[in-house]
Amino acid sequence: MLFNSHIFIFLFLPVCLAGFFYLGRINRELSLFWLVLCSLFFYAWWNPIYVVLIIISMIVNYQIGQKISQRAKNKRKWLLTIGVILDLGVIAYYKYTDFLIGTVNTVSDSSFHLHAIILPLGISFFTFQQIAYLVDAYRDETHEYSFLHYALFVTFFPQLIAGPIVHHKEILPQFMSKASGRFNAQDFSVGITIFSIGLFKKIILADGIAEFSTPVFQAAESGLAITFLEAWGGSLAYTLQLYFDFSGYSDMAIGLARMFGIVLPLNFDSPYKSKNIIEFWRRWHMTLSRFLRDYLYFSLGGNKLGQVKRYRNLLITMMLGGLWHGAGWTFVLWGFLHGMYLVVNHAWHKVLSQVGWSGGGRLTSTLAVLLTFLAVMVAWVFFRAESLDGALNIIHGLVGLNGVVILPEYSPVAKQISQWGIPVSVDEAAERLLPFSSVYWLVSLLMIVWCLPSTQEVMRQFTPALNFSTSKRGGLLWSPNHRWATVTALLLVYAVLHLTRVSEFLYFQF
Amino acid sequence: MKESIAYNKWLIILVIGLLVFVVLLNFIVDPLDIYRIGEKKGFNKIKPEVASYSRLSKPIQTELLQPKSIAFGSSRVEYGMNMSHSAWQKPALNNALSGTSIYDISRLFQHAIATAPIETAVIGVDLFMFNVYREKYKTINEKVLATSHDGVRSPLHKSQQLLLTLFSKDIFLASLTTLRKQKQKEQRYTKYGQLINSRTVNKILDKGGFNRIFRNMTKKLPAVLWTECRDGRFSYQGKGENSLEAFRNILTMARDNNVQLKFFISPTHAWLLEAMDAIGLWQEFEKMKRTLVKEVALANEQAGKDFVELWDFSGYTSYTTEKVPVVGDNKTIMKWYIDPSHYSDDLGDIMLGVMLSNHNVSDDLGSMLRSDNIENHLSVIRTLRRQYRQVNTEVLTLTKKMAVDVLLARKKSGIVCD
Numbered sequence: 001m002l003f004n005s006h007i008f009i010f011l012f013l014p015v016c017l018a019g020f021f022y023l024g025r026i027n028r029e030l031s032l033f034w035l036v037l038c039s040l041f042f043y044a045w046w047n048p049i050y051v052v053l054i055i056i057s058m059i060v061n062y063q064i065g066q067k068i069s070q071r072a073k074n075k076r077k078w079l080l081t082i083g084v085i086l087d088l089g090v091i092a093y094y095k096y097t098d099f100l101i102g103t104v105n106t107v108s109d110s111s112f113h114l115h116a117i118i119l120p121l122g123i124s125f126f127t128f129q130q131i132a133y134l135v136d137a138y139r140d141e142t143h144e145y146s147f148l149h150y151a152l153f154v155t156f157f158p159q160l161i162a163g164p165i166v167h168h169k170e171i172l173p174q175f176m177s178k179a180s181g182r183f184n185a186q187d188f189s190v191g192i193t194i195f196s197i198g199l200f201k202k203i204i205l206a207d208g209i210a211e212f213s214t215p216v217f218q219a220a221e222s223g224l225a226i227t228f229l230e231a232w233g234g235s236l237a238y239t240l241q242l243y244f245d246f247s248g249y250s251d252m253a254i255g256l257a258r259m260f261g262i263v264l265p266l267n268f269d270s271p272y273k274s275k276n277i278i279e280f281w282r283r284w285h286m287t288l289s290r291f292l293r294d295y296l297y298f299s300l301g302g303n304k305l306g307q308v309k310r311y312r313n314l315l316i317t318m319m320l321g322g323l324w325h326g327a328g329w330t331f332v333l334w335g336f337l338h339g340m341y342l343v344v345n346h347a348w349h350k351v352l353s354q355v356g357w358s359g360g361g362r363l364t365s366t367l368a369v370l371l372t373f374l375a376v377m378v379a380w381v382f383f384r385a386e387s388l389d390g391a392l393n394i395i396h397g398l399v400g401l402n403g404v405v406i407l408p409e410y411s412p413v414a415k416q417i418s419q420w421g422i423p424v425s426v427d428e429a430a431e432r433l434l435p436f437s438s439v440y441w442l443v444s445l446l447m448i449v450w451c452l453p454s455t456q457e458v459m460r461q462f463t464p465a466l467n468f469s470t471s472k473r474g475g476l477l478w479s480p481n482h483r484w485a486t487v488t489a490l491l492l493v494y495a496v497l498h499l500t501r502v503s504e505f506l507y508f509q510f
Numbered sequence: 511m512k513e514s515i516a517y518n519k520w521l522i523i524l525v526i527g528l529l530v531f532v533v534l535l536n537f538i539v540d541p542l543d544i545y546r547i548g549e550k551k552g553f554n555k556i557k558p559e560v561a562s563y564s565r566l567s568k569p570i571q572t573e574l575l576q577p578k579s580i581a582f583g584s585s586r587v588e589y590g591m592n593m594s595h596s597a598w599q600k601p602a603l604n605n606a607l608s609g610t611s612i613y614d615i616s617r618l619f620q621h622a623i624a625t626a627p628i629e630t631a632v633i634g635v636d637l638f639m640f641n642v643y644r645e646k647y648k649t650i651n652e653k654v655l656a657t658s659h660d661g662v663r664s665p666l667h668k669s670q671q672l673l674l675t676l677f678s679k680d681i682f683l684a685s686l687t688t689l690r691k692q693k694q695k696e697q698r699y700t701k702y703g704q705l706i707n708s709r710t711v712n713k714i715l716d717k718g719g720f721n722r723i724f725r726n727m728t729k730k731l732p733a734v735l736w737t738e739c740r741d742g743r744f745s746y747q748g749k750g751e752n753s754l755e756a757f758r759n760i761l762t763m764a765r766d767n768n769v770q771l772k773f774f775i776s777p778t779h780a781w782l783l784e785a786m787d788a789i790g791l792w793q794e795f796e797k798m799k800r801t802l803v804k805e806v807a808l809a810n811e812q813a814g815k816d817f818v819e820l821w822d823f824s825g826y827t828s829y830t831t832e833k834v835p836v837v838g839d840n841k842t843i844m845k846w847y848i849d850p851s852h853y854s855d856d857l858g859d860i861m862l863g864v865m866l867s868n869h870n871v872s873d874d875l876g877s878m879l880r881s882d883n884i885e886n887h888l889s890v891i892r893t894l895r896r897q898y899r900q901v902n903t904e905v906l907t908l909t910k911k912m913a914v915d916v917l918l919a920r921k922k923s924g925i926v927c928d
Contacts, residue, residue, distance in 0.1 A: 006673055185514035192521065223740075223926035429919070480517035489524035497532060497679035 001045040003252045004202055006499055012042065016157075017259060024181020031181040032152050035260070039155035043121065050120040053090075054155065060086060061130040062150045068134065069143040076138050083134045091127045094119055099327035122161030124324055126154055128291055133168045135295055142169045149175065158256035162249055164267040164287040170466060174262050184261055189480045190462045191258030196492040197455050198251025203495040206244035209445055212438040213237035213384075219433055220397075221390040226433075228404040231397025233434040233442065238384050239377045240445045243272060246285070251455050254465055266465035270454045272376070275368040277341040278349075280376060286467075292321050310346070315339035325383070330391060334383040341375055369450070405430045452476075533676045541684035542567040542675060543699070544574060551692075558696035559684035561705075564588075565650050568605050568703060569618060570671055573625045573656075575702075577603035580622055582615045583634030584608060585705065586776045589848055590858035591632065593702035597866035599629060604703035611647045612639045616756040616763075621655040623767045624663070630770045632865065633760070635802070636778075637786070637795050638735045640746050640753040643927050645738060647751060707855055710848055719840035723849045728781045728908060731851060732789050733916045740924035742917065744794045748927060754801065761809040761818060770817055772865045773806070775799065777823035777857060777876065779850040780831045780898055784905050787895075788913035795824075796888050803884045821865055822887065823876035826894035829857055 001008050016038040024031035044051045064083040068076050094117055101112045133153070136142040144150045152175060153168050154160075174180065216234025220226050226234070250268040257264045271283035281289045297317040303310040315336065322335020378398070385391035396402050404424045406414050414424040456464040458476045478484055537545055541559045544567050549555045560567055572580070579602035581591040587606035595602075605618055615633060622628050638644065653670040657663055675681055695712075699705060714723050736744065746753045764771045786795060799822060806820045824830070835842040846857040861876075863869040871877065877887050899906055 006677065185511055185518055189514040189517045189521070192518070224924075480513040482516075482520055485517045485521040486524060489521050489528065492525055493528045493532075494679065496529070497677060497682060500674045500678040500680070 001042050003249070003256070004199060004495075004499060006496075009496065009499075012038070013256070013259075020181065020260060021183040024183075028181045029148065032148055032175060036148065036151045036155055039152075039157040039160060042157040043155065043160060046121045047118070053120055053123075054126060057087075057090065057126070057130065058151055058154050059147075061134060061154075062144070062147055065134055065137045065144060065150070068137045069140075073140075080134055080138045084131055087127050087131050087134075091123055093117070094123055096323075096327050103329075125163050125165055126160060128288075128324075129154060129165050132165065132291060132295060136168060142167070142172075144168060144172065156257070156262070158253045158260075158262075159264060162253070163285070164250065164253065164265050165291050166265060166287065170265060171262065179261060182261070186462070186480070187261045188259050190459060190464065191255045191260075192492075193255070193478060193484070193488045194251050194258060194455055194459060194464060195255030196488045196495070197458075198248045198253075198255055199495040200248070200491040201244045201251060202248030203498045205445060205448070206241050206248055207498075209237050209244070209441055210241045212434055212441060213241050215433045217384055217386075217390065217394070220393040221386050223389075223393070225402040226394050226397035227402050227430075228397055228400045229406065229430065230433050231394050231402070233438050235377050235381055235394060235398060236442050236446075237434075237438065239272075239373075239380050240442065240449065242380060242384075243449060244445070247455075258464075263463060263466050266456060266468045268454075269456070269468075270449075272373055272449045273369060274372050275365055276372055277338065277345045277375065280372055281338075281342070288321070288324075292317050296320060307350075311343045314342045314346070318342065328386075330382050330385055330388060333388070333391075334379050337379045337382065341379070407431060407436070529677070532679075532682050535685050536676045536678070536681050539685040539688050541681060541688040542570070543701070544570040544675060546574065553692070554688055556692045556694065556697045557688060558691045558698065559687050561698045563681070563684065564699075564703075565607055566654060566674060568603075568607065569621050569650070569654050570675070571703060572603060572605060572618075572622050575601050575603050576626045577601045577622075578627055579603075579630045579632070580605050580626075580628055581632045581634070582606055582610075582618060583776070584610050584636060584639065586636065586778070586852050587632075587634040588703070588705045589707055589710070589852045590776075590855055591634070591704060591862070592855040592858055593700065593704055595859055595862045595866075597862045602702060604700075606634065606703070607649070609646055610639065610649065611641075611644065611756075612753045612760075613648055613751065613756040614650050615639070616759045617650060617652060617655055617659070619760050620657055620661065620763055623763060623769060624656040628767070628769050630772070630866070631764065632772045632774070632862075634776050635757075635773055636776050637744075637791065637798050640757075640798060641736065642745055642748045642751040642753050643739050643743075647749075704855070707848060710852075711843055714848070715840050715843070719838070720835045720842065720844050720847075720849075721837045721839060724779070724781055724834050725908065727849050727851060728785050729912045729915075731782065732785050732912060733919065736786065736789065736791055738920070738924055739927035740920060741927065742790060742920060742924075743927055744791060745927060754805070757802070757805060758809075761805065765809065765813045765817060768817075772819050772821065773802065774821035774861065774865065774876075775824045777827070777830050777846075777853050777861070779834075779847050779853075780826055780902070781834070781905055781909070782850040783824070783826070783830070783895070784899075784902075784909045785850075785912060788909040789916055790913075799879065799888065800884055803879050803881055806879075807881050819865070820879045821861075821876055822879050823861060825876065825887075825891040826898045827874045827876070829853075829860075829875065831898055 001012060003009075016035070019034045019038070020031050023034050040051055040054075043054060061083060064079055064086075068079050068083075071079065097117055104110060105112055133142065133144075133150075137144075144153070149172055150168075153166075153171055156171065159166055213234050216226060216230050217238065219230075220234075247268050253267070254264045265287055267286050269283040269286065271280050274280040274283055297313055300313040300316060301309055302313060305313075316339075318339030319332050319335040322331040322333070322338070325331050325334070378395070381394045381398075382388075382391045385394065393402075400422065404417070404422060405427050406424060407430045408426050408428060411426045414426050417424045453475055456468050457470050459478045460468075460470055461477065461479065538547070539554045540546065541554075541557060542563050543557045543560050578600065579593075579598040581587050581593070581602075581604045583591075583606040585606065585608035588604060588608060591604050591606065593602040593604050605622065607614065607618075612635065619631060619633075622631070641647075651670075651674070652659070653664070654667055654674060655664065656667050695709065697706060698709060714720060717723070739745070761771070763769070786792060802820055806818050809818055810816050829846045832844055832846045835844070844854070846854055848854055860869075864871045864875065877883065879887060
């Protein structure tokens, strides 16, 4: 079931909320049980058979977690190792079997049979969340003695299929609080507002701009030489599509959880406002970055083993992060690119600290934001493309190797550009993949990205997410009044009336 | 907390109020002409927006009108098949869709026999419908159809239809447009799904006349109609699709449900036949005719009865070679054509008389194709083509130039087909 579907919004959510608060008045455990049932139903809607997988995965991890907590510290490591291997084994089987077979076939020119295994929805998320739980139990940072509570921690539907990846210690205490299961009008108003904003971002903005990115990437895969303007338009459109898709999804997850009185951790914090790649990864998919840092990068030694090993660790972490996003070499390449960006960024910071430079003015900041945005955009090309050839086709276009083609009505501009030594041709086919109207979309969305505050900044007086802090003063500030209710209602209704155009979240495939 | 309670109440009232308003407006104005609870002159009688949503409205109209006779095909059938013709068993519905594919037709046919008492189906087929590499091969939102591709009943298809036609911003805008445009000239369809010929003809005259539309379409159609492959190939199979399989499915469904089937190949104007030849697809066109003849003969043989016929109106006849008015003439109206691709319903009426009422067919109109006459039929068309060319050199010059441009552009920017 998708958040952006009629059945979710008008049937599942109201029934789930009503049952939760009704049972909460009788008995808290009963309301939690109801929530687990609803979450499993939500998951089963996609493919009932995989509910068995998630239940087995929960039982095994819960048992191992229990055993870890009961054992003395020096006798835990092998249990943790078994748990992590089992979790990684499941994800490896479902996600990477065909990728490995395909790679072997390519390298050795063999033809081993591909199994066409269907990837269970959200497996990457609920597996990582459970690995984090095992490690936290090993470190004595958390323990759980009720399977019902553990099941709720794993399956709570707002975060089940595309994050945020939460820690047990972040969520369970909230469900155990006195207020849990009791309807809170303020939580509901904050939650429904954040959800409505997220739905609008996804349905109107992300799906709207997708109409401009998809044809370019499809054409690139089919071998069509992508020209300069097409490549820039398509890449920018995808960069914005992914932004609003993930931002919208994260808002919806946070908003939904808040309706139940649960505050989820922040997962997305205006990442395209970052001034460098290090900052970008502190703002984009924040709970995944936290997971990779705490459980992979630090385990590899982090930055404690010298500069060279630090860079190696960064590269390994980012490449595995890339592979987590998808079983394909383009994802590994995307991870490698970001790893290299981070290496360069850290090295650059070192140089700056050695020369004693402590930052520039507004112009420097603007240029830094632009440069970071461009680096991220180029990397997204590899992320989106289905093959290396498709990605390189677009990269060729971006640097002008496939020529510049513009519409006949702009031929004076073509003459001007030709004078600078850049070959430009004039052809009506300039609009074959991207209509001129895409410019309005691109400019408008870039303005939203760079000039408007984030959802959390607007909602900052009402604790919109865990780990969120801002120094922002003034500007748009939400409060529960008629004006904001009207704005929210309009956003929600407008988005709901757009639902008839079916779309899926990009992050569901990971 | 009080503020939050007031906020929640106001928000919920507004959301429900706005949604109810939109749903009611869409239901009452009925811009797609699918609920038909009432029409009022000057309010919602004229339905200018049906054309934009025909892929949604026509399957729903099938369920509403319960036709016994039905026509499928592309916009050629949409213009050319007059459902008021006496030869049809009534009610009769024109279910054709512009630019459709044989796959779409097979799904619409499947939907029609699952939801209506269909006895006769007339299907206009054209070469482009069989090309699986066309960008728009599958164009219908299949969620509104009564059965899945495998023939399994879709229990939720009605609710999908309601959602798409009532809970929709696009349909809301269509309702507003309907309220705004209530002049007779805005009506594009008849109540039975046919595109109104005279409206288009008037537009053509306003925009410079028939010669202009003939030239424009002969130049532009080949690039978008027949193949988008860089190597110019035409494929019945690829991308996991098989268009002949879709054609066979239609035959099987008709046989199993006792539906009389009449396929016909459209009488496009000779200019477009010349264009097809110029870009190298004439042999492909003949091959399609031979293949369909074989499939039809096999189906009749297997069924032990002649439940399916295949007609070809696509030759060089006195209809298809109708003289095109000269450049600048924006007054003369052609009798048999709206443009080189679309024949008028006057010609459609003659074809219907032949196919449905057993009127005598003259060689000058077309033939019913069978295994024993196909080669002779094709040979006659080739002879007539030679004669046509001897006196229409201007058309040849036009199509040759068009072909050079199309083939060059396709080599440069066509898609790479597997």
